Amino acid sequence: MSDRQEKLSTLDLVHDLATLDQALYETVTVTRTPTLDTALRRLSAAADHSKLSFAVAGLLALRGGRPRRAAALGVAAIGVASASANLLGKRLVRRPRPHRAVDSPFPHRHVPMPDSASFPSGHTASAVAFAAAVGPTLPVAAVPLGLLACAVGYSRVHTGVHYPGDVVAGALLGTGAAALVLATVGRQDD
Numbered sequence: 001m002s003d004r005q006e007k008l009s010t011l012d013l014v015h016d017l018a019t020l021d022q023a024l025y026e027t028v029t030v031t032r033t034p035t036l037d038t039a040l041r042r043l044s045a046a047a048d049h050s051k052l053s054f055a056v057a058g059l060l061a062l063r064g065g066r067p068r069r070a071a072a073l074g075v076a077a078i079g080v081a082s083a084s085a086n087l088l089g090k091r092l093v094r095r096p097r098p099h100r101a102v103d104s105p106f107p108h109r110h111v112p113m114p115d116s117a118s119f120p121s122g123h124t125a126s127a128v129a130f131a132a133a134v135g136p137t138l139p140v141a142a143v144p145l146g147l148l149a150c151a152v153g154y155s156r157v158h159t160g161v162h163y164p165g166d167v168v169a170g171a172l173l174g175t176g177a178a179a180l181v182l183a184t185v186g187r188q189d190d
Contacts, residue, residue: 021165025098028157028164030105036158037109044111044155047123050078052152053130056145060138070137073181077133078126081177085122085170095119100160111159121162121170124153128174133181149174 046052053074060071095118100110116122127149135142153171156162 017165021163024164025157029098029160032106033109033158037106040151040155040158041109041111043151044123044159044161047127047152047155050082050126050130052148053078053127057130060134060141067138070134070141073137073178073185074130074134076185077129077174077178077181080180081125081129081174082122084173084177085120085125086116089120089169089173090117090122093117093119095163095166098160098163104160109159111161113161118162119166119169120173121153121156121166123156124149124162124167124170125174125177127152128171129177129181130174132175132178136182 043052057071057075060067060074097113097118100107100113104110131142131145131149134145149171153167156167157164
């Protein structure tokens, strides 16, 4: 395969992924889910500025020992993920937020549209980073926090502020942030 064919193939793949991303977003926006709308809007708002994760970290820290260590690791991972998403990712990619039609069938599910770029999802990056950093130290919390992080990510699509690809990228970034924190702390413990 020539360099030109490789570039075209890569561009075709990127175009196909963007098309799929848009189609998934649009499918969510026109799907009637009245029972979920309020709950996901509230969850999305509770995850603003990692408030939900910081609340969990505070509760864990009160217990001392391993839970306190897990909380500290989780908070450190939030810091790395948030800085990576908001100071690097959003400024480098500059993807516009999803368009909300004036005649949206479910405008009551929306949260306020942030001014920042769409890619990657900082909410998802931080929620996943917290869950992925806490889990290895406190295994009993791994599944509940992982499910919560998934719900936060989906809530950002459901409430109309992110494309699914933004959420996937945020999850990958959050996982990487947690791995970096855990590896750094692991080296210091040796």
